[in-house]
Amino acid sequence: MEVIATGCIVAPKGFQAGTTYCGIKTIRDSLDLGIIFSEFPATGAALFTTNQIYAAPVKLSRKVAQKGHIRAFVINSGNANACTGEQGYKDAEEMVRIAGKCLKISEDEILVASTGIIGRPLPMGKIAAGIKAAATSLGNTPTHGNDMARAIMTTDTKQKDIAVRLKINNKDVIVGGITKGAGMIAPNMATMLCFLTTDISMPAPLLHECLRNAVESSFNRITIDGHMSTNDTIAIIANGASGVNIISKGSELQVFQDGLNYVTSYLAKAIVKDGEGATKFIQIDVVGARSRSDATKIARSIADSPLVKTAINGEDPNWGRIVSAAGYAGVELNESTTNLYINDILIFAKGIPTSCDLDKLSTSMKNTDINVRLELGLGDCADTIWTCDLSHEYVTINAEYHTYASVHSSSSHQ
Amino acid sequence: MEVIATGCIVAPKGFQAGTTYCGIKTIRDSLDLGIIFSEFPATGAALFTTNQIYAAPVKLSRKVAQKGHIRAFVINSGNANACTGEQGYKDAEEMVRIAGKCLKISEDEILVASTGIIGRPLPMGKIAAGIKAAATSLGNTPTHGNDMARAIMTTDTKQKDIAVRLKINNKDVIVGGITKGAGMIAPNMATMLCFLTTDISMPAPLLHECLRNAVESSFNRITIDGHMSTNDTIAIIANGASGVNIISKGSELQVFQDGLNYVTSYLAKAIVKDGEGATKFIQIDVVGARSRSDATKIARSIADSPLVKTAINGEDPNWGRIVSAAGYAGVELNESTTNLYINDILIFAKGIPTSCDLDKLSTSMKNTDINVRLELGLGDCADTIWTCDLSHEYVTINAEYHTYASVHSSSSHQ
Secondary structure, rough: EEOOOOOOOOOOOOOOEEEOOOOOOEEEEEEEEEEEEEOOOOOEEEOOOOOOOOOHHHHHHHHHHHHHHOEEEEEEEOOOOOHHHHHHHHHHHHHHHHHHHOOOOOOOEEEEEEEEEOOOOOOOHHHHHHHHHHHHEEEEEEHHHHHHHOOOOOOOOOOOOOOEEEEEEEEEEEEEEEEOOOOEEOOOOOOOOOEEEEEOOOOHHHHHHHHHHHHHHHHEEOOOOOOOOOOOOOEEEEOOOOEEEEEEEOOHHHHHHHHHHHHHHHHHHHHOOOOOOOEEEEEEEEEEEEEEHHHHHHHHHHHHOOOHHHHHHHHOOOOOHHHHHOOOOOOOOOOHHOEEOOOOOEEEEEEOOOOOOHHHHHHHHOEEEEEEEEEOOOOOEEEEEEOOOOOOOHHHHHHHHOOOHHHHHHOOOO | EOOOOOOOOOOOOOOEEEOOOOOOOOOOOOOOOOEEEOOOOOEEEEOOOOOOOHHHHHHHHHHHHHOOOOOEEEEEEEEEEOOHHHHHHHHHHHHHHHHHHOOOHHHEEEEEEEEEEEEOOOOHHHHHHHHHHHOOOOOOOOHHHHHHHHHHHOOOOEEEEEEEEEEEEEEEEEEEEEEEEOOEEOOOOOOOOOEEEEOOOOOHHHHHHHHHHHHHHOOOHHOOOOOOOOOOEEEOOOOOOOOOOOOOOOOOHHHHHHHHHHHHHHHHHHHHOOOOOOOOOOEEEEEEEEOOOHHHHHHHHHHOOOOHHHHHHOOOHHHHHHHHHHOOOOOOOOOOOEEEEOOOOEEEEEEEEOOOOOHHHHHHHHOOOOEEEEEEOOEEEEEEEEEEOOHHHHHHHHHHHOOOOHHOOOOOOO
């Protein structure tokens, strides 16, 4: 597997992207609408938020994804089309209808996604014009790909994209991806979105299984603030333009799965690194658990503790907070078999603090990447969760935002 | 029921308290050890943290509480005696042994509790001298009671105590209580503690049931940061000095239960109001749920969302964050039957935002007390959770604390 230097969402063969600024975002000339298009008929798969309150585009895209054929993604940023009732659903349908006409494909092959402010009707005049403009600007240069990565951003500070080249049956297969998200919900500018393209060919059910596996080991392993969005969407199109066709499990599929996992892991970690106010990337490894589910619960309990997150923000190796967060995860523990390493330094062994090198430990806390490894000594199961710290900047971003700023004109934070 | 103006932990008949500064805390002359003592044999009951990592005093006090006879509490602040291994347990036993000798009662009737830093051995020389000094200073004036409330404080900014007078069988019964806690774990200075005294007489199993009921509607309804401590302890002594004896359920017991509930609710709310960095007291009411457990899950999901907490800190009526936090609580919802009120103003009705008076709503967000009321429209069950906002001050308190400050002398935050 090779990571492509200028890799982007249109790196796989037979894909184009087009973007525009149509006026949904208040910052002029920041791209806010984009289309990703396969030149060939393709299979597709998608996974969505499990939030019981989900947006109109999620509702519509669930139906599209079930049919297994996707040729295009149409995505807007700046407005999530969530909590918008029946009108919101009609607007999502209208977006797909307009895109279908422009792209000359069936609306049943188009997946729609929205991200941004909740509870405001979509400005459909602007969006209709935007879809037409984006469709007109389709192309497959790195610039097209980069613009596409930027068009889905909201409070993200960095563009997040990647492409990898795989060798399957002596042919090149490329997987490309983009993602966005800075809080599970950033300042009302909601959502984690991820779009993937590949020029392999694969039946939709198999593609769905690969996507589920990849998400399980990447996006399902991250948390910024434990707050799940109403709009989360991850989707893939496989158009077969590489000439490689896989119809069943085996070593070829594994090469593709590994490549896809690499792409989704890279993108998931990129979200954590760009988390709201994040100054540290934290990997939490829990090993020696009785079950994977136990390990997951404990790793998430540590990752979501504001006391652990603020301690790491303050570069403090506060093992007491980590151990006690493990203790309330709802999993039976044995203090006397528990070991804790912070940045590979054993600080807590068999239930009591060690006399480790505190200078070395304190210095290591200044690193941007922090590793927490908890050994339970109870079994052979493990899990890993990636998260970030909780900083003053997080509070600033999320406390200074004003929902009704545009009504009261009392704030510029939108 | 009457709230006693200068009410404190020694307001019920036959109770004394004694305190001292023995040098566990680094701030000189801040009280750090206390004893609450019943002059008469008494029944007792206690509830403890459900954290799998629990402190030595919790382990020992669980055994004491099971026997149902408690005549004294001995409590130190400044050191939690948690994650201290076998030596920690021996130290807890030694505390009880010394207290038993000083008070001339069986060590089986003494409940011990500790709060403060995790993972450091107790300074037993200081503590032995402290227990003797506290036992010597026992008395039942309001000053004794107030000093006792202060002796258990760590990062608390306010002393938290109360006493109420009840009429049962034409006799006065008094219930007194003190509590401490500012984070579920404050800057490594752990723990929520609550001690209650009453001069009613009651068999231990009945007293335990009353305590469990009271805790269920008070301390189990609060969250500061969702981080459960290793040392949480709530305990009550009933010494019968009022001459009122209750041996079974009925209207007399209900008067006592109501009084006890009032005391524990008052103390639980006092903890939230004194929460680390708290500027707002938030009551979250979830009604119309299919089950109480559903209502609880949703109320907790909202209360623990850092996005909701920062929005309220910023005085922003951000209903999107509240509704989406309800959506990921793991409970089936119906957007089209959901209503949300913030400070009694209907902002979200049947799945879409209302055109409510935004000026009135924004102004109401400046109140110290904020009410969030979510109507699910699915059933008849409800629950209420009390919490506070997430502020810059919370991050400052918890990020600036340094675990090894005393080793490196690099910080004064202990």
